[in-house]
Amino acid sequence: MRIHFKTKYDDDINLFEDGRKLFWYVLLVVLAILLPFIFDEYLLGEAVNVLIWAIAGMGLMILAGHTGQASLGHGAFLACGAYMEVWLQNKGVPFVLSLPLAGLFAGIVGAIIAIPALKMSGIYLAIATLAMGVIAEDVIILLEPYTGGIDGVYVEAFTLFGVEIDRYVSPDKFYWTCLGVVIIVTFGYANLLRSSTGRAFMAIRDSEISARAMGINVARFKTISFGLSCFVTGIAGGLLAHYMGAFNYEAFLILISIQLLLMIVVGGMGSIHGAFFGAAVVGFLPQLVTIVRETVTTVAIPGLDMGIFALILITIIVVEPTGLYGRWMKTRIWFELFPLARKDMFRRNKSYLKTERMK
Amino acid sequence: MEVVQLLLGGIASGCIYGLIALGFVLIYKATESVNFAQGDMMMLGAFITLQLTNTDYWNLPFWAAVPLAIAIMAVIGYGLEALVIRKLFGQPQFAVVILTIAIGFVLRFIAGFIWGHQPQSLETPFTGINLRFSGLVIGLDEVFVIGVTLVLTLGLYLFFAKTKLGIAMQAASQNQLAAYYMGVPVKLINGIIWAMAGGIAAVAGVMFAARGAIDPSMGLLGIKAFAAAVIGGFGSLPGALIGGLIIGIIEPFAARYGAPGYSQIAPYALMLLVLVLRPNGLFSQVQSKKV
Numbered sequence: 001m002r003i004h005f006k007t008k009y010d011d012d013i014n015l016f017e018d019g020r021k022l023f024w025y026v027l028l029v030v031l032a033i034l035l036p037f038i039f040d041e042y043l044l045g046e047a048v049n050v051l052i053w054a055i056a057g058m059g060l061m062i063l064a065g066h067t068g069q070a071s072l073g074h075g076a077f078l079a080c081g082a083y084m085e086v087w088l089q090n091k092g093v094p095f096v097l098s099l100p101l102a103g104l105f106a107g108i109v110g111a112i113i114a115i116p117a118l119k120m121s122g123i124y125l126a127i128a129t130l131a132m133g134v135i136a137e138d139v140i141i142l143l144e145p146y147t148g149g150i151d152g153v154y155v156e157a158f159t160l161f162g163v164e165i166d167r168y169v170s171p172d173k174f175y176w177t178c179l180g181v182v183i184i185v186t187f188g189y190a191n192l193l194r195s196s197t198g199r200a201f202m203a204i205r206d207s208e209i210s211a212r213a214m215g216i217n218v219a220r221f222k223t224i225s226f227g228l229s230c231f232v233t234g235i236a237g238g239l240l241a242h243y244m245g246a247f248n249y250e251a252f253l254i255l256i257s258i259q260l261l262l263m264i265v266v267g268g269m270g271s272i273h274g275a276f277f278g279a280a281v282v283g284f285l286p287q288l289v290t291i292v293r294e295t296v297t298t299v300a301i302p303g304l305d306m307g308i309f310a311l312i313l314i315t316i317i318v319v320e321p322t323g324l325y326g327r328w329m330k331t332r333i334w335f336e337l338f339p340l341a342r343k344d345m346f347r348r349n350k351s352y353l354k355t356e357r358m359k
Numbered sequence: 360m361e362v363v364q365l366l367l368g369g370i371a372s373g374c375i376y377g378l379i380a381l382g383f384v385l386i387y388k389a390t391e392s393v394n395f396a397q398g399d400m401m402m403l404g405a406f407i408t409l410q411l412t413n414t415d416y417w418n419l420p421f422w423a424a425v426p427l428a429i430a431i432m433a434v435i436g437y438g439l440e441a442l443v444i445r446k447l448f449g450q451p452q453f454a455v456v457i458l459t460i461a462i463g464f465v466l467r468f469i470a471g472f473i474w475g476h477q478p479q480s481l482e483t484p485f486t487g488i489n490l491r492f493s494g495l496v497i498g499l500d501e502v503f504v505i506g507v508t509l510v511l512t513l514g515l516y517l518f519f520a521k522t523k524l525g526i527a528m529q530a531a532s533q534n535q536l537a538a539y540y541m542g543v544p545v546k547l548i549n550g551i552i553w554a555m556a557g558g559i560a561a562v563a564g565v566m567f568a569a570r571g572a573i574d575p576s577m578g579l580l581g582i583k584a585f586a587a588a589v590i591g592g593f594g595s596l597p598g599a600l601i602g603g604l605i606i607g608i609i610e611p612f613a614a615r616y617g618a619p620g621y622s623q624i625a626p627y628a629l630m631l632l633v634l635v636l637r638p639n640g641l642f643s644q645v646q647s648k649k650v
Contacts, residue, residue: 070453116635122452123393123593127585128634131627134582142620254582258460265457302476303575307468313461317454318446 013194032179036172044171050283051178052239055185057264057275059233062189064261065270066198067225068205069117070126073133075257077230079140080106081237082247083147086155095158095165099181099238106234107227114226118219121208133257140249152248155241167243178239185232189272192228201225205270262313268323277324285309360494365611371501371570373607374508378563379584380591380599381512382556387593388519389528389552392444392455396463398581400557403466404432405564405573406474409481421484429561436557440550448546463578471575481568500569507562512600519596528552586630605629 004017016022036044056078064070084105088098113132120128140147147153157166165173192198200221203211212218244251259282267278286305293304320327334341382397394400410416412424419427439462447454480486485499519525530538531548539545567573567580587606591598606626613625 070456116631120634123456124589124634126393126453126456127589128631130582131586131630135624135627135631138620138624254579262457262460301472303468303471306464307472310461310464310468314443314458314465317458317461318443321450321454 015190015194029183033176036175041171044175045167046283046287048167048171048175048178048243050279051175051182052236052243053260053263053279053282054276055182055239056233056236056260057267057279058185058189058272059229059231059236060260061264061270061272061275062192062201062232063225063229065264065274066193066205067201067222067229069121069222069225070261071129071229071257072126072261073129073131073136073254073257074229074233074260075252075254076133076136077106077110077233078237078240078256078260079136079249079252080109080230081234082241082244082251083140083153083237084234085238085241086153087146089155089158095160098158099235102238103231103235106237107231110230110233111223111227113230114223117226118222130254130257133254137249137253140252148248150248152246154246158242167245174242178243181235181239185235186272189232193272197221197224259309262309264323266309266313266316266323268325271323271325273325273328274323277328281312281324282309285312363495365615366608367495367497367501369608369611370604371498371504371607372610373587373604374504374600375563375567375570375603376580376584376587376606377600377603378508378511378559378566379581380588380603381515381596382559382563383584383588384591384593384596384599385515385559386552386556387588388596389532390549391532392452393459393593394553394556395456395459395581396439396466396578397556397560398584399463399466399470399578400432400436400560401564401567401581402573402575402578403435403470403564404428404557404561405481405568405577406470406575407431408561408565409474409479409568409573413479413482421482425561425565428565429558432557432561432564433554434557436560437550437554439557440553444553445546445549463581467575467578474575476575478572478574480572481565483565483569486569498570500566503569504566507566508600511559511562512596516596524548524551583626586626589630590633 004011006012016025035047039047056074059077060071060074063074081102085098085102088101089095093101117125117128141149143149157164157169159165160177163173164170165177167174193202200211200216203214203216204218204221204225208218240251241247263278263282264275265278266281267276268274285308289305289308293301316323322329330346333345379397379401382400383394386392386394386397408424408428411419411427412421443462444455444458447458483500485503488499490497490499490502519529527538527543528548528551530541531543531545535545564573567577583606584603587602588599589602590605591600591602606629609625609629610622613622617625
């Protein structure tokens with residue numbers, strides 16, 4: 001076990017606790033960059049899928065994991081980003097500009113939606129965002145001139161710094177593009193969390209009234225959180241548009257929104273790692289399920305991977321509410337402390353329900 | 360005449376939304392958590408009845424199959440609470456939301472696995488029989504749906520207001536620990552509530568199946584029932600019914616008189632409007648929040 005002597009105030013908020021942590025993350029990034037030389041084309045495509053889901057997961061994590069505002073309709077912002085990206089690309093806007101603009105569009109929509117959502121909390125917010133997600137499907141069809149309605153839209157290969165990048169023709173370059181976006185977003189997110197804005201988010205999550213008492217403008221920071229969250233999700237949507245190539249409203253059904261929330265719960269609420277763990281589960285589980293199923297039967301069972309995903313989710317919520325990342329942390333701490341780890345180290349306080357309805 | 364006809368159809372489907380919403384409200388009223396799987400429980404109830412009564416399956420008489428299905432769903436509801444939901448005792452509301460969404464997915468998968476994904480229809484004694492009153496056509500199923508919903512809502516309302524068990528449930532929801540000290544068996548109460556919600560889900564499922572085909576994804580109808588419950592304020596049983604009726608009535612009128620494409624949005628738009636204007640529903644019960 002290592003003991004960190006904190007000698008500066010910055011030690012509390014440094015991005016990396018020590019050089020050892022930095023080393024592991026650098027190694028991870030190097031490995032990720034070398035991935036196209038290890039994986040074949042099919043697996044690389046799946047890896048891109050995981051990266052895009054991870055960005056979307058990080059987007060939702062800002063809102064749900066760090067500000068405590070659960071959204072069941074984030075697929076709508078994914079759609080905002082995707083359709084905006086396609087529209088901008090078809091207008092000839094370069095990718096370096098169009099992707100941030102697509103994100104910005106989703107972010108602005110999100111910030112506008114935050115205004116009515118500010119008044120709601122808990123279960124009402126979840127249901128309102130769910131309804132928004134459902135409405136989004138119909139709105140996409142209604143906005144046919146921009147979204148292609150039921151027929152959908154098609155996006156061509158894009159050029160980045162003079163290199164033409166296509167998901168099928170040059171999967172490695174597309175992977176590196178996505179990886180670059182992931183690194184930028186992750187870096188920004190990690191920095192956000194150590195800024196006063198990030199701390200305000202977490203204060204609001206832990207207790208809105210206490211946050212208000214500490215002088216945090218709850219309405220303002222909730223709006224910022226909505227905006228940032230939707231911005232990141234919109235960027236994921238923009239990449240998703242290129243990943244799918246051609247798509248219509250069915251890519252953004254309400255189930256996608258729900259799956260996005262379930263994904264970050266599986267990964268671990270309230271941690272950046274959780275978004276990645278969750279995305280890996282969502283991305284690779286269908287493959288794993290197919291491989292296991294084929295050893296038993298060759299007949300396809302519709303909905304099997306969703307069913308198994310839901311079962312995993314139930315197990316995780318019941319056994320390990322902090323998600324896969326929480327499990328990973330506990331395992332790591334157990335090894336670090338070995339043989340001094342105690343059984344009840346992570347025991348939670350028992351709490352009992354008290355109503356919020358006063359009548 | 361056309362307006363009255365639309366109104367009748369709307370009331371009948373509104374009653375079904377109301378029945379699902381009743382399940383939400385019941386669980387919310389007693390445990391302060393929201394069951395996102397209520398729509399899927401309704402689906403399961405419908406399929407269990409179908410399994411029991413359809414000629415292709417076990418061919419039991421309808422009036423024996425329905426109570427049996429209600430009993431089975433009550434056992435399933437109790438089992439869900441005892442085996443899974445109870446593990447989250449005292450954890451934040453949000454955990455139960457996610458858990459019930461996952462349970463919904465599992466139920467949908469199980470139903471799809473057993474009964475397939477093709478739409479099927481339930482054989483009921485009142486399918487296709489119409490009553491005619493001076494130009495109005497009322498399906499016997501519609502009469503039945505409306506009657507059952509009214510009786511159930513009234514019964515549950517009286518149950519919560521008058522009986523010892525109902526009052527114990529309210530106590531358990533207001534303060535679990537205090538209720539426990541007062542001798543209320545909180546865990547058992549929660550189990551009973553889930554069993555009741557399961558039974559109501561079965562009733563709602565049969566009512567829905569009597570009016571159209573069922574398939575494993577019909578649980579998504581639950582989202583519309585949320586709109587009903589939200590409009591009603593989530594804590595009020597008559598409110599759930601009223602909310603359901605509002606949603607049910609708006610739908611056919613929006614489809615008939617609204618612009619095409621916009622009509623499906625109407626129920627959700629109405630719900631969002633209610634939430635914006637009154638963030639805690641029309642019949643709000645939340646007054647203040649403590650730290």
